[in-house]
Amino acid sequence: MKVLLLAPGKSIHTHKWALFYKNKGMDVKVVTFPDHYSAENAKEIDTIQLPKLLPGKLSYFSSVFALKKALNDFKPDIFHAHYVSSYGFVGALANYHPFYLSVWGRDIFQFPRQGMLNRKMAEFTLRKADVICSTSHVMAKETNLYTDKNIFVTPFGVELNKFKPLAGETLAQGQTSSAGETPSAPLTIGTVKALSDKYGIADLIKAFSKIHSSTPKSRLLIVGDGPQRAEYERLTESLGISAVTTFTGRVPNDEVPAYINQMDIFAVPSTEDSESFGVAAVESMACGVPVVVSNVGGLPEVVIEGKTGYVVPKENPDELAKAFLKLIENPDIRKEMGANGIRHVKEQYDWIENATGMVELYEKTLKKGMKS
Numbered sequence: 001m002k003v004l005l006l007a008p009g010k011s012i013h014t015h016k017w018a019l020f021y022k023n024k025g026m027d028v029k030v031v032t033f034p035d036h037y038s039a040e041n042a043k044e045i046d047t048i049q050l051p052k053l054l055p056g057k058l059s060y061f062s063s064v065f066a067l068k069k070a071l072n073d074f075k076p077d078i079f080h081a082h083y084v085s086s087y088g089f090v091g092a093l094a095n096y097h098p099f100y101l102s103v104w105g106r107d108i109f110q111f112p113r114q115g116m117l118n119r120k121m122a123e124f125t126l127r128k129a130d131v132i133c134s135t136s137h138v139m140a141k142e143t144n145l146y147t148d149k150n151i152f153v154t155p156f157g158v159e160l161n162k163f164k165p166l167a168g169e170t171l172a173q174g175q176t177s178s179a180g181e182t183p184s185a186p187l188t189i190g191t192v193k194a195l196s197d198k199y200g201i202a203d204l205i206k207a208f209s210k211i212h213s214s215t216p217k218s219r220l221l222i223v224g225d226g227p228q229r230a231e232y233e234r235l236t237e238s239l240g241i242s243a244v245t246t247f248t249g250r251v252p253n254d255e256v257p258a259y260i261n262q263m264d265i266f267a268v269p270s271t272e273d274s275e276s277f278g279v280a281a282v283e284s285m286a287c288g289v290p291v292v293v294s295n296v297g298g299l300p301e302v303v304i305e306g307k308t309g310y311v312v313p314k315e316n317p318d319e320l321a322k323a324f325l326k327l328i329e330n331p332d333i334r335k336e337m338g339a340n341g342i343r344h345v346k347e348q349y350d351w352i353e354n355a356t357g358m359v360e361l362y363e364k365t366l367k368k369g370m371k372s
Helices: 012-023 058-074 087-094 116-128 137-143 201-212 229-238 253-260 279-286 317-329 331-348 351-367
Strands: 002-006 027-032 047-049 078-082 099-102 131-134 151-153 187-192 218-223 245-249 265-268 291-294 309-312
Touching: 002 012, 002 058, 002 087, 012 027, 012 351, 027 058, 058 087, 078 087, 078 351, 087 099, 087 116, 099 116, 131 137, 131 351, 137 151, 187 201, 187 253, 187 279, 201 218, 201 229, 201 317, 218 253, 229 245, 253 279, 265 279, 265 317, 279 291, 279 331, 291 317, 309 317, 317 331
Parallel strands: 002 027, 002 078, 027 047, 078 099, 099 131, 131 151, 187 218, 187 265, 218 245, 265 291, 291 309
Antiparallel strands: none
């Protein structure tokens, strides 16, 4: 089977899909815009760059000719674009079938609401798609505001051979993972996210400051980087918790499981519905760490309230802090939720099973004889 992915080449999610297909013996190529190109990822997956010859949305039209050439040269069995906006729209203009379209988040929750032109672009793209995929039911429902087609829910799972409890393992700086916690170890609340308001990092910092006074033997671990890092660092200083807060900056993806394993509680207090699935929450549960998430997007779908973690109102540091305290004061509940989370992820979000489901969807499409 030959698959052409039209998506940001530097996205870890794009690369993960492409590598899975390649390892399954499929012939796969990635087509991406120059500003989304990754030379490192291109070493493993053949990647084509689309030109951007015009400003703004006009660049989409100038890219179509190059995309059509790539399609004509490669002649994929499946043409799969990711995002309704940008890549999806360019893919729709190419008029190649079978055309798969995956919605991701802001492209369906926000883009169509930002003016009539955007809405028309989204509706056009969805109309041209033969198969539409969503990682969550809530995002599928949002997509159906702009199309009456069936939306296939295809969760983006995690690699269970990587994301798992790592008892006794240590990070480069010599810190022991929470799975190997000793009685003298501090209790760690943390997250792994880009540092921007979309992910509620300020709410997390404020919530931690509320519980730190009653739980002085606690620390906050924030893994990731972003445009608002300096702002968040200043916030920890103003709240008097900078000495117990660690900002790691960006870390390689293969080191993320070790950082999660340092944590006793994992927080995803996102503020926007474009948090369409909640991969970070699933990764945390796979590591046996209970989660506290906000009630936005697909987060309530992946967390079983009271079983694998807690769901709290968004932009509410007080409620976030209350959930933290429940888990801090009840170590047995933390342990039970951690075990429940591992089982839940194995049953629902095993990456191999989820990705295999997408391949099976491809195969069903080809059996129908759908072709450009």
